[in-house]
Amino acid sequence: MLKVCGLTQTADKGRELHALILRKGLLMTDTVLGNALLDMYAKWGALTRVHHVFHELPNRNLVTWNALIAGYCQQGEGEAALHLFRQMKEEGFAPDSITFLSAVKACSCIEALKRGSEVHTEIVRRGILENHDVLANALTDMYARCGAFTMAQDMLKSLSTKNIIAWTALMAGYSQFGRSEDTLCCFESLRQEGLYPNTVTYISALNACASLKAIDVGKKIHGEVVSRGLLGMDPTLGSTLVYMYCKCGELAKAQELFEELPARDVVSWTVLIMECCENNHGEKALGYFDRMRCEGFSPDEVALLCVLKVCGSIGAVEKGDEVYVEIARKNLIGKLSILSSALVDMYAKCHALAKAQEVFDMLPSQDVSSWTALISGYCQIGQHDVVLQTFSKMILRGPEPNVITFMVVLSACGILGLVHEGQIYYHVMSSYYGIIPISQHHTCMVNLFGREGQLEKAMAMLEKIPPSERLPACFALLNSCKNLKSMKIARFVFKNAIDLDAM
Numbered sequence: 058m059l060k061v062c063g064l065t066q067t068a069d070k071g072r073e074l075h076a077l078i079l080r081k082g083l084l085m086t087d088t089v090l091g092n093a094l095l096d097m098y099a100k101w102g103a104l105t106r107v108h109h110v111f112h113e114l115p116n117r118n119l120v121t122w123n124a125l126i127a128g129y130c131q132q133g134e135g136e137a138a139l140h141l142f143r144q145m146k147e148e149g150f151a152p153d154s155i156t157f158l159s160a161v162k163a164c165s166c167i168e169a170l171k172r173g174s175e176v177h178t179e180i181v182r183r184g185i186l187e188n189h190d191v192l193a194n195a196l197t198d199m200y201a202r203c204g205a206f207t208m209a210q211d212m213l214k215s216l217s218t219k220n221i222i223a224w225t226a227l228m229a230g231y232s233q234f235g236r237s238e239d240t241l242c243c244f245e246s247l248r249q250e251g252l253y254p255n256t257v258t259y260i261s262a263l264n265a266c267a268s269l270k271a272i273d274v275g276k277k278i279h280g281e282v283v284s285r286g287l288l289g290m291d292p293t294l295g296s297t298l299v300y301m302y303c304k305c306g307e308l309a310k311a312q313e314l315f316e317e318l319p320a321r322d323v324v325s326w327t328v329l330i331m332e333c334c335e336n337n338h339g340e341k342a343l344g345y346f347d348r349m350r351c352e353g354f355s356p357d358e359v360a361l362l363c364v365l366k367v368c369g370s371i372g373a374v375e376k377g378d379e380v381y382v383e384i385a386r387k388n389l390i391g392k393l394s395i396l397s398s399a400l401v402d403m404y405a406k407c408h409a410l411a412k413a414q415e416v417f418d419m420l421p422s423q424d425v426s427s428w429t430a431l432i433s434g435y436c437q438i439g440q441h442d443v444v445l446q447t448f449s450k451m452i453l454r455g456p457e458p459n460v461i462t463f464m465v466v467l468s469a470c471g472i473l474g475l476v477h478e479g480q481i482y483y484h485v486m487s488s489y490y491g492i493i494p495i496s497q498h499h500t501c502m503v504n505l506f507g508r509e510g511q512l513e514k515a516m517a518m519l520e521k522i523p524p525s526e527r528l529p530a531c532f533a534l535l536n537s538c539k540n541l542k543s544m545k546i547a548r549f550v551f552k553n554a555i556d557l558d559a560m
Contacts, residue, residue: 095121099128119150126159135167154185154192161195170203188217197223201230206239221252228261240265241274254281256291263297267304275301279314289319296325303332321352327360339367343376356383358396365399369406377403381416391421398426405434425456433465441469445478457490460498467501471508479505496526503530 095114098106107128114121122145129138142160146152152160157180164173177196180186186193193216200209209230213223224247231240244262247254254262259282266275279298282288288295295318302311315321315329326349333342346364349356356364361380368377381400389396397420404413417423417431428451435443448466451458458466463486470479483502486492499522506515519530 095128096124099124099131104128104132104134119153119156122150123153123155123159126156126163130159130163130166133166135163135165135169138163138166139169139172152179152183154189157185158192158195161192161199165195165199165202168203170200170205173199173203174208190216190218190220190223194220194222194226198226198230201227202233204230204234206230206236219247219250219252221247221255221258224252225255225258225261228258232261232264235268237265237268241269241271256287256294259287260294260297263294263301267297267301270305272302272305272307275305292318292320292322292325295320296322296328299325300328300332303328308332308336308338321354323349323354323357323360326354327357327363330360331363334363334367337370339371339373342367343373355387358389358393361389362396362399365396365403369399369403372407374404374407374409377407390416390419394422394424394426398424398430401427402430402433405430405437408434408438410434410438410440423455425459425462428455429459429462429465432462436465436469441472444469445473445475458486460492460495463492464497464501467498467505471501471505474509476505476509476511494521496522496530500530 095107095110098104098110107125111117111121111125122141126138126141126145129135129141138159142152142156142163145156157176160176161173161180164170164176173196180192180196186196193212197209197212200206200212206227209227213219213227216223224243228240228243228247231237231243240261244254244258244265247258259278262278263275266272266278275298279301282294282298288298295314299311299315299318302308302314311329311332315325318325326345330342330345330349333339333345342363346356346360349360361384364380365377368374368380380403384390384396384400390400391397397416401413401417401420404410404416413431413434417427420427428447432444432447432451435441435447444465448458448462451462463482466482467479470476470482479502483494483498486498487494499518502518503515503522506512506518519527522530
């Protein structure tokens with residue numbers, strides 16, 4: 058019954074059985090029963106309960122330790138699992154293949170290559186690895202996850218029977234480290250060996266196709282997935298196919314495929330929303346967002362972030378309000394700084410500065426992105442004095458400004474004619490904050506000096522800009538020359554601009 062409760066996640070019944078065992082005092086005499094109880098809690102991920110039961114058992118054996126270590130490993134607690142592995146050996150228990158399997162998986166989980174190699178050495182020394190393909194697969198996966206591909210390949214070659222699990226582990230490792238060409242080479246090799254890819258194999262291959270924009274290979278894989286009837290088995294496979302078509306520039310095909318998917322999940326919706334957003338199809342992104350919620354899917358943080366970006370770019374403040382309500386309902390304000398900053402940025406770009414300020418003020422901690430979003434918003438609506446006031450507050454109590462913050466501040470100084478302040482900010486940007494000025498900063502200074510009639514200084518600043526990036530600064534300086542009736546400099550700048558335009 059305990060085993061069934063563990064597998065079916067039947068918590069109420071499991072706790073009821075635990076209470077019965079305690080009342081009868083069975084834990085003190087029946088180690089097998091205690092191990093089953095420990096294993097049940099481990100399968101639930103209830104690690105506090107697992108530890109409690111473990112310490113209640115007067116007579117522990119290797120099975121007890123294996124259940125404990127496996128429980129921590131399954132929950133991604135690699136360090137704790139390895140600590141227990143060491144403790145078990147210190148208490149005189151010799152690990153078996155099950156123990157080593159958990160230890161190897163723990164090393165994979167935390168990408169602990171050195172400790173993984175030590176476990177591998179111990180496995181070989183004890184003679185356990187021979188003809189144990191499950192353990193060899195786990196070692197292949199561990200080395201691949203740690204980027205030790207030579208060792209991973211050696212493990213693959215040592216297998217008594219080549220299997221899809223080991224090949225898939227190697228492919229996933231290559232994919233994790235951005236080695237897309239190697240991923241597809243592996244994919245071709247395993248098929249030449251007569252192995253049938255599983256859904257995880259296909260997902261790694263499709264991600265590689267997306268990275269390389271290998272649309273022809275991706276289409277072949279798509280056809281193979283459909284012919285094998287795998288598309289409805291794993292929503293992640295469908296999401297990855299949609300992603301592949303998007304990244305290969307075939308958004309229409311991605312949308313068509315999305316509509317045909319037998320099963321959609323949050324990821325597939327989010328992929329399409331994200332790609333519509335990145336390809337400037339804002340209205341489509343909002344349409345998918347509405348459909349997603351109508352069909353009962355709760356948007357994840359990535360979808361919310363994309364929709365906020367769209368709302369800011371097209372000025373859809375009412376839709377932004379809806380997203381704000383959703384974020385507040387999920388209690389995410391302040392918990393995810395990137396989402397909080399995006400909310401401030403959205404309201405700022407929609408020129409709803411009162412709302413942007415309200416959201417900003419309620420954040421438990423304001424990062425550089427939220428400060429910069431607020432400062433940029435005030436700049437966009439022409440409140441340049443507020444830009445500098447807000448920047449001063451940021452300097453006093455906020456994080457260090459970044460490249461974009463200084464762009465906005467220098468632009469505000471130019472519009473307000475604050476040459477002295479602008480020069481100070483330009484100087485401290487590099488001398489105090491270590492930010493190397495880029496073309497946009499130089500352009501702001503060209504504009505600042507030009508507006509105030511300091512054309513020689515403006516020309517000197519123009520020379521600091523790489524020729525290929527000078528055009529905006531040239532136009533700013535030409536405008537200043539026109540206002541100041543300085544024909545000599547105007548002719549020089551105009552010739553410069555013509556030469557640049559011809560490049």
